[in-house]
Amino acid sequence: MGQHIASTMAQIVSEELGFQTGKTCGFSSRTNDPKFNDPVLGAQITGGSWSTMMNFDAMSRAGAAGRMH
Numbered sequence: 001m002g003q004h005i006a007s008t009m010a011q012i013v014s015e016e017l018g019f020q021t022g023k024t025c026g027f028s029s030r031t032n033d034p035k036f037n038d039p040v041l042g043a044q045i046t047g048g049s050w051s052t053m054m055n056f057d058a059m060s061r062a063g064a065a066g067r068m069h
Contacts, residue, residue, distance in 0.1 A: 005051040005052070006029065008051070008052055009051075009055060009059050012052075012055075012056060012059040012060055012063065013059050013060075013062055013063035013066070014063070015060075015063065016059075016060045016062075016063025016064050016066075016067060017063045017066055017067050018067060032044060038054070040054070
């Protein structure tokens, strides 16, 4: 995913889960199966620093859902 934007996505989820600063959080990349495409762009794409803006809500909701379980 571009210039390793995945670390930012993991950080957003970590913060929502309430992880302590300094703890590590990993991520698992998925395949290029079209079912994982961005619904707006129709592809798996990153670029121009908009990945965080485009995915912040989804990542924070995922973290919040994890925190609730």
